[in-house]
Amino acid sequence: MRKLFVVFKKIIPICFLLAATLSIGQQKNNKLKKNLISSDQIELERHFQILNSAINTVDSAKIYNDIASVHLKSKYYLAVPKYDSVRYYGNKSLQLTKSDKTTEGIQQYLRSLNRIGNAYKNEGYISKASENFNKILNITENISNPSNFYEARQSATTEIASFFAAQENFELAINQYTSLFEYIKDKNIDEKKISAIVFLKFGRFHRKIGRMDIALQYAYKAKEVATRNDSFIRVAMAYLELAFIKFENHETKEVDLFLAKAVDLLKNPKYIGLLAEYYYIKALIADRNTNVFEKIQNAEKAFELLNKQTVSKKHITVGNLLYEAYKENGDFQKAIAIVEDTRTLEKIISNNEELKKSAFSEITRRDTNIVFEQNKSQTKSNVILFVILLFIMAVITTIYFFKDRQKKIRLSMIIAKKNEQLKQLNEAKSQFFSNITHELQTPLTLIAGPLEQVLNENKEPLDPITKGKLQMVMNNTNALKTLINDILDLSKLKAKKLKLNAQSTNLDTFFNTTTQKFIQLTKQKDISFEYCFKDLEDFHAIVDTKKLEKIINNLLSNAIKYTQLDGAISVLGTLTKKNQLKLIVKDTGVGISAADIPQIFDRYFQTSDTTKPLEGGSGIGLSLVKELVELMNGKVTVESELGQGSTFTITMPVKKATTKLSENYSNTEFLNTDISLDHLQLETEFKVKKHTVLIVEDHTEMQEFIASILQKRYKLIIVNNGKEALEKLQTNTVDLIVSDIMMPVMDGFTLLGMIKQSETYYDIPIIMLTALAEINYKLKALTVGADDYLTKPFVSKELLARTHNLLERYITRKKIKAETIAQEDALEELLTKTDDETNVLTSIDHRKHTKTDIELIAKVAKLIEQNIDNPDFKLNDLSEKVFLGERQLRRKIKLITGLSTKKFQQEIQLLKARRLLEEDTYGNVTAVAISVGMDNVTRFSKLYVARFGKHPADYF
Template sequence: MRYTLTLSLKYLKICIPFLLLFQSISVLAQDKKLDSLKRVSVDTSVEDSIRLQTKLYIADYIFRRNLDTILPISKDVIQEAEKALTKGKSPKTYKKLIVRAFNNIGYYFSKKEQQDSSIYYYEKGISMAQEIGDINRISLIYNNLGAYFYRAGNYKKALSYYDKSLLLAEQHRLNYQKALALNNIGMLHRQQKDYDKALEYYNKSYELQLSRKDTNGFALANNNVASIYFYKKDYKQALHKWKQSLAWYEATKNKRSLAITTNNVAKAFQRLKDVDSALKFFNKSLALKKELKMTTSYALTLDNISQLETQKGNLTTGEKLALEALEIFKKKGRIKNLEQTSKNLSILYTKKGEHKKALDQYKNYINYRDSIANKLSKKELIEQDVRFKYTTQKLRDSIVNENKIALKEVEIKNKSYQNKLYLASLILALIALAGIVYFFISKRRESILEVQKQQEINTLKSNLYTNITHEFRTPLTVIMGMSENIKKNKYVDDSVNTIKNNSKHLLKLINQLLDFSKLEENKIKLNYKRGNITNYVNYLVESLSSHATTHKVDLKFKSEEQIEMDFDPNSISHIITNLISNAIKFSPENSEVLIESRKLIKNEKDFLELTVQDFGIGISEEHQKKIFDRFYQVDNSSTKNYEGSGIGLAIVKELTELMKGTITVNSKVNKGTKFIVTLPIENKATDEFHIPAYSGEKQKTRKSIKVNSNIEQPLVLIVEDNKDIAKYLTHCLEDQYRILYAENGEEGLKKAIEHIPDIIVSDVMMPKKNGFELCEDIKQKEITSHIPVILLTAKATKNDSLEGYTKGADAYLTKPFDQEELLVRLEKLIELRKKLQSKYALGETIENQLNSKNENVNDIFISKVISVIKENLDDSSFNASRLASELHFSESQLYRKIKATTNSSTSIFIRTIRLDEAKKLILNSSLSISEIAFKTGFSDPSWFNKTFKEKFGETPNSLRK
């Protein structure tokens, strides 16, 4: 039925809600009705919010055919909505429109594969949606972000956004968003070929859409369920499901979905070897796709029908259809489809006996395949190679078989020498052809593998430089910060020593890079000297003992005998120092690291065996095979627990092999690791090596972090595993703040719960629990949710800061940071906490503040506290201790939490709730003042009168009058 918009603009305002409903079902369905929407969008007599909403409907409708239209329309909506906001018009209405527009722009850039712009606009949309409590749109944007990362192949990131969308949808009963998220998570599992898991999520989505009575929704979900059965090769069940969807789409006259589902039904019949039924449904789908101008999809169906006609022996029909599909794919630039269709044509021409055409099409197939080879994954390349070899073999076999038949007939007719010579020549030609094809395949595979190997090396090198620059940032932070102390003539001696230590660390990193560069260019030359290597190793162990003591690890050295041999002191120092430093780093506190030296005999030759063994976290078998590879790191995440550049062990291996030795590793996860270095013992060097005397000087015990005892100053919890950074932060803050210190995230969380600090400053990369995890825990726990968190990190990328903010961080500073900036951030966050206190200021408005729909963790906590107090309102013995017990907090924890959020003590907070309730009873009940006092927990009416007057400025009797 056709509808025509006949309402005059005079009555448009009155009928606008009906108009929008009408447009959603009818106007958007037909192009000619688009004009009606456009007229509404430019009609100044229509309410601005309706006009802008109409513009967004237009964008939603036409972007499917022309994506570029979405950008100017959405920007125009934002501009007009912002003007409306400046005029004081309904903020929530116009901000909702801006959120939708931001979502559209994010979608536009995601389709254009412009990641930074896409994420930027999506996040702007989320931020504004959070501001107005538009949970529905936040959930949708999370789904869109997930879809973007899914298309980009970042499935882990995609899943995190789908999970966020699902969580919001479940919490707020948003069934459409929930069904969408479930469907998308199912799609992720399908992509990773976890079909059982995919089926589980698709079925959940289907059930939800069914309950919503959304025909298109449950038909789509049903189609996805069918696809999983198809992938699992349960073609009968897939066919059954697709036929169900077909009936629904026919009832709703959804031609586009009908075309696609009909095609799927045909595929199921094809797999069930019911060729006639498959052809019937493919032809139905073809007609629909032609009508709807689904050109590319139309060509794909042509190709499917061509294959079936070829299978039935209708080679001429099959050829005609395949050539038509080929032309469409050429116009559309669909290289992948050109590759497949060329291969199909090659097989078809082989069956027709037209071998020249078959070879021509096969050459086309190879050319198309080459053009997309670099875009294929390794797995796809292997599969392509298998198919390539199989098809080539079939083609060669076909040619050989047909020529054998021809030659046999010739042989029967004439067995002359000339024909035998012809046969021999032909066979030699075929062998030569096979050799050429095989050579081509081998070379192509070698080329592909070389490209992949180079790409892997480039990626690993990039990780190396990222990690090295990250390691530079920490000592630079300390050096720059301590130099400021010297300028101010503060902590001069301490600062000089700290600068010296961190400068040595930087020099070590630089030397490591130089050594690595020399090794790559084969420029390192060994300088062999003769000496007692046992004593030298002992000297190196002793020089690292203070470092081990700092980490609460015990170093032990054992040797069966004194060994004299030739060795390069610099190389031995590098190997031993690196292995022991790693062992200390990965060892738990109060454990030990064993270093052993002994002589062994192999094949009648003497060797030195050095072992370094720890009892720490261990290395998995998977990583043991790669830890000596250049650039490789066991943990390459942005928040790994143990820092490093990824080249140390590679250098150790190179140096060991340069000295004609070997290095191996034995390790078990959570039980420890042993490195074994074996070097040949020779005594040919003329120069002697004298071991330097070891002074035995220990590092001075680090002073504990200073604690300011001024109770009036805010308490800052510093969580940082690097003692020098912690010391610098203490110097920055101790004049204005009390300091509490923890050396890792796990300890930081315990201290945060125990002491309830006013603010937390935490590093990101720490052992046991990193800063992101700590921040997330702090923000999720009732007792600590109000505490602002500043994250410090040496990782300077945008993605790292975004991850910090998604975990709830209130500020994110990159090392090296400016002291003034840190102090300003702290001051502003303390001010924000005071605003939180004013929100929960004690008075009649406190519960009104909590009645908003956008409850956060603090709202929930205060609501719970008030609820418990009210439950015990008439119990005069109910006090702070009882309240803490009811809430499962210690009394001191509860005091600090309530003080931080309301700026009031627990006892005063309880009394205020009692007085507020008493005031309500005075105004709204006929109870006597004494009865009200007892009912609200005051055992002494005179005390009740006094406290009531202090709070409200008048006595209970005066208020009642």
């Protein structure tokens, strides 16, 4: 009896569990509705109303297709989906457009085939569905303008491929997409039209049959296309597919990375299917790591999310995984429960198939009723006659409206063409300003460079009057440089390439420092200047200080320009209750007329007021202010009255900094430092010029200027382009090359590439000296192999310092290389003398610098940079990563680079520091030094000046 009681005790809970799971299945069926939801019903009524006013067959066909789409959408919640209605209205659209050869007519015909095919597919009639989708392929095969109908072909191909994939015939599924790619190539269709889904499924089918390389390639393509089209949900799908591939390749770290990126895009709870996929992969990872707890936790989340969707085979897969997890954990009751739940879901899937069959019966019944009603209506002759008269009237009306519509279409095409021409003209204007600013860099360099030489390198001191005049020229040169940078910023804003670089800043200190620069200017005009920054004491905010400084500079410059003697200017900065920064710049100047105020922030605006004197100006200052403020999510307004002055008000949101990451404009440790290059031992005159420098520059005056800087120290060869440079290299020994980029015949990038590919010249150091300051040009040059990149206008001492350092390294490398060759020759001689020493010397590497050596150094540099701020990363860690002993690694680095291991590491640190400084990544020198692993800031500054000839603080 006791044993019988124990058995019943175990069976009763299981019975309750079975009843509960069956109840769950019943609830899922109960969620299915009988009628369309109200929003779909409203949409249908709207389409029928539009149908009454349709003026031609194509418009009517489009509306019938829209009605079919509403019915097709109802499959997600109806107990018996309206597939008969989908086919009924789809066939109506087919009848209307079967003879229409216009682009719109063919598109609606293909769309009808797609709707009917989808209806058959959802009912399980695969052969009929395939028949409709194959019709789409046949129609688009020989069409005159295939690009207009590519979307239909792509959709049909995807559906047919999915049929083969459902049968696990992945090779045939892949062939469908291969045919699509061949079609795109043969018809010269833009590859950008290919959907991310196509690449995603094509890669997935390859993954299913174990072709991981191809799967990975197309998963990345899918991510690229989805990113370009701003489809974040498809980006998430691509990341999940990449995670699957990496999981099957046992690349755990990359799996975690892609999963993290995917889940970050799936914050919206409506993407429960993809979230379920995410947790399913997490459960598989836990299973591989034998972490039963995480396997249960993630599988439960996946199963819970899937239960919120229509029942599918994915439920069964996840349910089986969850069953294994419970069994491994010893939770046998839960395991039994999940098995029963899975069986219930399988029954639901089976029931859905039965629903499809009953839906077909309903279709047959409705079709019969339609035929009956049509026959009945045909018996009434008087109604037919009335209908014919109505039809004739409708035809006449249609012809009238059709001609009117054609006229409107032609007019709209003319307007669209004019708009396109205006757009192109505007783009050409913006491109012109961008190009001209680059061209201005060269003459600006030729003004600023010699001026700097006269002011700083003159042996005898200049008299005060001459020096004052020259300083005035230098000040205006700097103003011109600022104007050029403003135009470049406007071009970047137009192209949406200007980005914010926000950082923690003490607003009180920043505003005080920025406004104090204008005190001297206001004194010169006897203008009263007051500024107050209420509530900003010790307030640290996350803002882009460089762009905010440009805003203030432009507003104050305008205020000083248009304010008369004995006038007044005031600046007020405060925080509003909504935590917004409010900045007010007020002056008592000439004011702005009411007619000009609406256009005052337009680019290149000049007043048309004839009563005002000609004021000049570029018309970009206030435009730049407005666009920069809007870039920072702010707003700028102006209030003005002629003769009374103007008030500019800026409001923008500011985020309070949680930590004081930097103290911009208050860190004076490196400001106003007198930079000296004495330690470089650059004598003013060299008695013996040991080195030869090749200058490649097409601008005659720029050639003379560069030569004036270098000729005291080096022998010079000057050529006009890259082709002439290559010819000179064949007949002359050159130790360093200084080259421009934009040149005729052969540009600097081509020259750089040919030199770095040459076995004879590849080790000659090259400095790219150009007006192209954008980061993408700099990265391209450094990637190809440039040793340094200097932008115009440049400082003479900086060019000298960089030239000196590169030559020192070049000579060191040549010396070590020569010594190594001599040692190798000696060793070879020893080997030929005696056989007794052979066993001792055969382990020594006798190779010269090869491609392998270069790849080794590149790998070492990359590892050092990746661990640049890791104090625990030592030489033994590095040697393990490259599979060499410490001693051997030291010798390799010395042999190839001419530097010790420590010096090589230091070089990488300084190069990274220069990149961070030029890109304005941090707010001060201390942050840059720490980020490259140098805690001693003073030592870092000295090393940086010695390497590049420019103090780090100068970047701020």
